[in-house]
Amino acid sequence: MVTIHDPWFxxxxxxSTTYAISExxxxxxxxxxxxxxxxxxxxxxxxxxxxxxxRITDQLTDLPIVVITTHxxxxxxxxxxxxETILVHEAEEDxxxxxxxxxxxxxxxKEMCRDITGQTPEGFDPEKYTPYTGKPTGLxxxxxxxxxxxxxxxxxxxxxxxxxxxxxxxxxxxxxxxGDLFYxxxxxxxxxxxxxxxxxxxxLERISYLQVARIFGAHNTLGIDPSVLFEVQEAVYELRRRxxxxxxxxxxxxxxxxxxx
Ligand SMILES: [Zn+2]
Ligand SMILES: [Zn+2]
Numbered sequence: 001m002v003t004i005h006d007p008w009f010x011x012x013x014x015x016s017t018t019y020a021i022s023e024x025x026x027x028x029x030x031x032x033x034x035x036x037x038x039x040x041x042x043x044x045x046x047x048x049x050x051x052x053x054x055r056i057t058d059q060l061t062d063l064p065i066v067v068i069t070t071h072x073x074x075x076x077x078x079x080x081x082x083x084e085t086i087l088v089h090e091a092e093e094d095x096x097x098x099x100x101x102x103x104x105x106x107x108x109x110k111e112m113c114r115d116i117t118g119q120t121p122e123g124f125d126p127e128k129y130t131p132y133t134g135k136p137t138g139l140x141x142x143x144x145x146x147x148x149x150x151x152x153x154x155x156x157x158x159x160x161x162x163x164x165x166x167x168x169x170x171x172x173x174x175x176x177x178x179g180d181l182f183y184x185x186x187x188x189x190x191x192x193x194x195x196x197x198x199x200x201x202x203x204l205e206r207i208s209y210l211q212v213a214r215i216f217g218a219h220n221t222l223g224i225d226p227s228v229l230f231e232v233q234e235a236v237y238e239l240r241r242r243x244x245x246x247x248x249x250x251x252x253x254x255x256x257x258x259x260x261x
Contacts, residue, residue: 007119008051025118029220037148041065044177049078051121070179071165072096074108074131090139092164160200174213183217187260197245197261201236208232
C-alpha cells in the first residue's frame with residue numbers, strides 16, 4: 001500500500017498498479033489516473049496545473065509515462081508540460097497547440113483560481129495562471145489500442161462535452177475512465193458553444209453498453225458502480241423522448257446524475 005503525504009495531491013490506490021491522483025482542495029475535485037503496465041505507464045490527464053503532478057508520478061513509477069488526454073480543457077492538461085509523450089484525439093490537436101478559440105486566458109483563470117481550499121504551492125500566483133499549450137507527440141482515434149506491456153487500453157472517441165473527448169477502457173481490469181463524459185454529483189456539462197448535446201447522448205449511449213467492472217469519472221466521487229449504466233440508458237431514452245436534446249433546455253436530473261444542456 002503506497003502512502004504519499006502531499007500538501008496538494010491525494011493519492012489513492014485503486015489496485016496495486018492503478019492510482020487516482022486527486023485535487024480535493026479545488027472546487028472541481030479533479031481526478032487523474034496512473035496505470036502501470038510491465039513496460040510503460042499511462043497517465044490519464046494531468047490535472048489543474050496549480051501544482052506539479054510529476055512530483056507524484058515520480059514517486060509512483062520509474063516506467064516511461066505516456067500521457068493520454070481525455071480532452072483539452074485546462075483542468076485536464078495542467079501538468080502536460082512536465083511530460084515528454086503526450087497523446088490527444090485528432091479533433092483537439094488544434095486546441096492543445098493554440099488554445100480554444102473564443103475562450104480567453106482571463107476567463108479560464110477566473111474559473112481555475114476560485115474556491116481553492118487546499119494548500120497551493122509556494123509562489124503560486126492566481127493572477128499568473130496560464131493554461132498549458134503545446135504540441136502532442138501523437139494523435140488518437142477511435143478504436144486505438146495502447147499496450148503498456150501486459151495491460152491493454154482501448155480508446156473510445158466520445159464527443160459531446162468537447163469534440164475530441166475520449167474514454168479509456170482498461171481491457172484487463174475492465175475499468176472505464178470516462179473523463180468529463182460521465183461523473184456524479186454535479187451536472188455533466190454540455191451547454192458551452194463548443195459542446196454538442198446530441199453527440200453527448202450518443203456517446204453516453206455507446207459507453208452504457210460496455211461490459212465494465214468500475215467507472216472512474218474525472219470529477220467528484222471517485223469510483224462509480226457500473227450498475228449506473230442502466231440508468232444512463234434510461235436517461236438517454238427519456239431525454240430523446242422529451243425532445244430536450246439541445247442547448248438551452250437547462251439541467252435534467254436523474255436518480256444518480258444530471259446533465260446540463
Ligand atoms: Zn471538460
Ligand atoms: Zn473537467
